[in-house]
Amino acid sequence: xxxxxxxxxxxxxxxxxxxxxxxxxxxxxxxxxxxxxxxxxxxxxxxxxxxxxxxxxxxxxxxxxxxxxxxxxxxxxxxxxxxxxxxxxxxxxxxxxxxxxxxxxxxxxxxxxxxxxxxxxxxxxxxxxxxxxxxxxxxxxxxxxxxxxxxxxxxxxxxxxxxxxxxxxxxxxxxxxxxxxxxxxxxxxxxxxxxxxxxxxxxxxxxxxxxxxxxxxxxxxxxxxxxxxxxxxxxxxxxxxxxxxxxxxxxxxxxxxxxxxxxxxxxxxxxxxxxxxxxxxxxxxxxxxxxxxxxxxxxxxxxxxxxxxxxxxxx
Amino acid sequence: xxxxxxxxxxxxxxxxxxxxxxxxxxxxxxxxxxxxxxxxxxxxxxxxxxxxxxxxxxxxxxxxxxxxxxxxxxxxxxxxxxxxxxxxxxxxxxxxxxxxxxxxxxxxxxxxxxxxxxxxxxxxxxxxxxxxxxxxxxxxxxxxxxxxxxxxxxxxxxxxxxxxxxxxxxxxxxxxxxxxxxxxxxxxxxxxxxxxxxxxxxxxxxxxxxxxxxxxxxxxxxxxxxxxxxxxxxxxxxxxxxxxxxxxxxxxxxxxxxxxxxxxxxxxxxxxxxxxxxxxxxxxxxxxxxxxxxxxxxxxxxxxxxxxxxxxxxx
Numbered sequence: 001x002x003x004x005x006x007x008x009x010x011x012x013x014x015x016x017x018x019x020x021x022x023x024x025x026x027x028x029x030x031x032x033x034x035x036x037x038x039x040x041x042x043x044x045x046x047x048x049x050x051x052x053x054x055x056x057x058x059x060x061x062x063x064x065x066x067x068x069x070x071x072x073x074x075x076x077x078x079x080x081x082x083x084x085x086x087x088x089x090x091x092x093x094x095x096x097x098x099x100x101x102x103x104x105x106x107x108x109x110x111x112x113x114x115x116x117x118x119x120x121x122x123x124x125x126x127x128x129x130x131x132x133x134x135x136x137x138x139x140x141x142x143x144x145x146x147x148x149x150x151x152x153x154x155x156x157x158x159x160x161x162x163x164x165x166x167x168x169x170x171x172x173x174x175x176x177x178x179x180x181x182x183x184x185x186x187x188x189x190x191x192x193x194x195x196x197x198x199x200x201x202x203x204x205x206x207x208x209x210x211x212x213x214x215x216x217x218x219x220x221x222x223x224x225x226x227x228x229x230x231x232x233x234x235x236x237x238x239x240x241x242x243x244x245x246x247x248x249x250x251x252x253x254x255x256x257x258x259x260x261x262x263x264x265x266x267x268x269x270x271x272x273x274x275x276x277x278x279x280x281x282x283x284x285x286x287x288x289x290x291x292x293x294x295x296x297x298x299x300x301x302x303x304x305x306x307x308x309x310x311x312x313x314x315x
Numbered sequence: 316x317x318x319x320x321x322x323x324x325x326x327x328x329x330x331x332x333x334x335x336x337x338x339x340x341x342x343x344x345x346x347x348x349x350x351x352x353x354x355x356x357x358x359x360x361x362x363x364x365x366x367x368x369x370x371x372x373x374x375x376x377x378x379x380x381x382x383x384x385x386x387x388x389x390x391x392x393x394x395x396x397x398x399x400x401x402x403x404x405x406x407x408x409x410x411x412x413x414x415x416x417x418x419x420x421x422x423x424x425x426x427x428x429x430x431x432x433x434x435x436x437x438x439x440x441x442x443x444x445x446x447x448x449x450x451x452x453x454x455x456x457x458x459x460x461x462x463x464x465x466x467x468x469x470x471x472x473x474x475x476x477x478x479x480x481x482x483x484x485x486x487x488x489x490x491x492x493x494x495x496x497x498x499x500x501x502x503x504x505x506x507x508x509x510x511x512x513x514x515x516x517x518x519x520x521x522x523x524x525x526x527x528x529x530x531x532x533x534x535x536x537x538x539x540x541x542x543x544x545x546x547x548x549x550x551x552x553x554x555x556x557x558x559x560x561x562x563x564x565x566x567x568x569x570x571x572x573x574x575x576x577x578x579x580x581x582x583x584x585x586x587x588x589x590x591x592x593x594x595x596x597x598x599x600x601x602x603x604x605x606x607x608x609x610x611x612x613x614x615x616x617x618x619x620x621x622x623x624x625x626x627x628x629x630x
Contacts, residue, residue: 156618186617189539190581216617217529217573217610221536224504251610258532266505295532295566302501302531303471 010232012269016050016209017043017256019237019284020071021086025055025062026243026252027288033067035287037074042280043238044075047272048256050082052105052235056092072099084143088119090132096140103141106130109183110162111152118147123162127169134173144170145179145211150195151186160198167203177207179235182222185215185251189225196229209233212254214240214293219254220262227268234259239281239292255294257281261301274307325547327584331365331524332358332571334599335386336401338556340370340377341567342603348382350602352389357595358553359390362587363571365397367420367550371407387414399458403434405447411455418456421445424498425477426467433462438477442484449488459485460494460526465510466501475513482518492522494550497537500530500566504540511544524548527569529555529608534569535577542583549574554596554607570609572596576616589622 020040024031031039036054043051053075059066068085077083084103087093096104108126109115115123133142146166152158167178180196192210199208210226210233212219223234236259242252260272278297285292301307335355339346346354351369358366368390374381383400392398399418402408411419423441424430430438448457461481467473482493495511502510507525514523525541525548527534538549551574557567575587593612600607616622 151617156620185614188577188580188617214532215610215614216576217535217570218577220532221539221577224536224539251614255532261531262503262533262536265503295530299500299530299566302466302503305471 009227009266010230010268012271013227013232013234013263014049015256015259015270015272016052016084016233016235017048017238018052018211018235018253019239019241019256021052021055021065022235022253023237023239023241025064027064027241029288030064031287033070033074036067036071039238039280039284039287040071040075042283044078044081046276046280047270048277049080049271050084050103052084052086055086055088056095057086057088069095069099072101087133089129090136093133093136097138101140103143104133104137105143105145105179106133107145107147107181108166109147109152110158110166111148111155112162113154114148114152114183117154123166127166130170130175131173134175141177142175143177143179143209144175145181147181147183148186149180150182150191151184153184153186160195163195163199164202167199167206171203171206176205177209178203179209179211179233181211181235182213183211185213185218187212187222188218189221192222192225193229196226196231200230207233209235211235213242214251214254215243217251219251220258223254223259223262227263238277238294239284239288239297240294241284241288241292251293255281255292255296257294257296261296261307264307265302274301324542324581325545325583327586328542328547328549328578329364330571330574330585330587331367331399331548331550332363332553333367333526333550333568334552334554334556334571336367336370336380337550337568338552338554340379341558342379342556344603345379346602348385348389351382351386354553354595354599354602355386355390357598359393359396361591361595362585363592364395364586365399365418367399367401368416370401370403371410371419372401372403384410384414387416402448404444405451408448408451412453416455418458419448419452420458420460420494421448422460422462422496423481424462424467425473425481426463426470427477428469429463429467429498432469438481442481445485445490446488449490456492457490458492458494458524459490460496462496462498463501464495465497465506466499468499468501475510478510478514479517482514482521486518486521491520492524493518494524494526494548496526496550497528498526500528500533502527502537503533504536507537507540508544511541511546515545522548524550526550528557529566529569530558532566534566535573538569538574538577542578553592553609554599554612555609556599556603556607566608570596570607570611572609572611576611576622579622580617589616
């Protein structure tokens with residue numbers, strides 16, 4: 001029998017809420033700016049410590065997020081929360097810095113084919129854009145997300161070398177926080193455990209986060225494998241919105257409430273108050289006018305009482 | 316860093332398909348007998364080795380399965396497949412034995428409250444019914460499923476003593492195969508790992524299976540924890556039908572295709588041909604006339620080619 005000691009897993013994880021960016025950019029219905037601001041202000045009350053609020057891509061490319069400046073200027077900011085935004089290039093970085101964003105995220109896919117489909121650039125071109133961002137950044141921190149890190153819908157298997165190259169370049173450019181993203185839900189717990197362990201071996205000093213989709217029902221299993229490999233930073237999206245244009249009808253990001261629920265039930269702290277979070281998730285569901293894929297909004301917590309008691313004090 | 320060695324997990328698992336019983340009994344639409352027979356005959360071609368085909372409860376109680384005899388007499392039987400049925404008492408056993416079923420399953424909930432709600436008997440009364448079944452059984456094997464083994468919607472926490480008592484009584488009655496069922500989706504990977512490890516310690520000779528629901532998105536994570544605790548027998552249902560009357564709108568059993576997909580991607584063999592299974596799942600979806608909760612039917616396999624090659628030869 002395998003000896004699995006839950007005490008070996010992280011005792012606390014940090015959750016980055018990505019629904020307002022990764023989620024809303026996929027929605028047909030364009031959420032009005034004031035409702036986005038209200039959602040983010042409500043997320044402020046949940047205990048979440050990192051919120052990806054928008055994206056500074058060209059408005060023609062993602063019209064849903066063309067109000068990036070208004071959103072970042074309209075929200076109430078809490079000291080305990082990091083407000084983050086995606087930037088695709090130095091132009092986006094300049095716009096983002098004008099709004100005093102705390103951190104910017106740059107995404108590059110490990111697979112050239114996916115990167116071309118996603119941002120119309122080769123991986124090499126994207127890494128040159130990252131170099132410019134690393135040069136021009138002022139106070140904000142830069143994070144890199146490696147897309148299709150566990151598989152690509154166009155080429156299938158993604159070589160570890162491609163992932164390695166992006167992380168190495170990032171590290172050399174002074175980027176010390178990297179996310180491995182399972183952009184189209186192709187990871188499984190074994191591939192997560194093995195790839196993550198390899199990255200941690202090759203880049204022991206890098207801060208590593210994981211970004212999973214529930215496309216094939218393995219989202220939380222992949223989190224479990226990530227926890228067992230020692231990772232304590234996870235992306236997730238309110239209600240599980242998001243999804244992938246290359247797998248129509250499929251579920252999106254892992255739902256923040258499902259993630260909080262699972263790990264808190266396992267005795268791992270998130271600092272997030274689940275009942276408060278569910279209120280915001282319900283609000284989002286009402287705004288979008290459709291049933292969201294997250295499970296806990298439908299079924300409720302397994303042991304409701306425990307989620308009232310076990311949360312950290314909300315500041 | 317935790318050392319997780321995938322080689323420590325079972326190399327092969329056995330899947331018990333429960334959709335035709337646990338799934339269909341929850342459906343409003345009563346599937347006509349000839350379509351049930353056609354579905355089971357199609358399942359015969361997938362490589363599945365155990366199918367729970369129906370239930371011998373009183374027809375007034377579960378009218379959806381009142382054709383139990385016709386179904387069992389109508390299907391083609393394959394030597395490599397175990398055809399199984401639920402029996403609630405010795406009357407059900409007699410009916411089941413008249414159809415030459417291979418195995419019968421008896422369900423008793425660890426929580427008295429749930430057992431009363433489910434079968435209108437206390438746990439003690441149910442164990443007396445089990446005693447009669449164990450006495451009267453002829454050629455067929457008897458299995459016991461411990462319901463609400465990880466939590467009860469009425470009382471919350473389920474004491475290990477309640478689970479222990481059922482397994483001990485079963486063992487003393489000559490029942491050597493027991494399933495722990497997370498009837499309403501309250502288990503988490505930690506509780507699964509800990510409870511399963513305890514059962515294996517206390518009953519080293521018992522054959523243990525697990526039955527999970529995806530009510531709170533943790534279905535496959537709980538399988539992963541089960542695999543890590545050394546369990547190699549799992550229930551699942553075609554398309555993920557089933558669900559729980561006490562969590563309306565919530566997802567049902569873990570979907571057989573999602574289970575096959577995950578473990579095969581991890582290098583664990585099921586003997587099930589995924590493309591063939593997906594055909595049957597699609598057929599069930601067409602019969603029920605609604606989108607089924609399973610993920611792979613929507614998103615397709617992550618690496619489609621690998622599921623064509625890696626299957627065992629179908630006999």
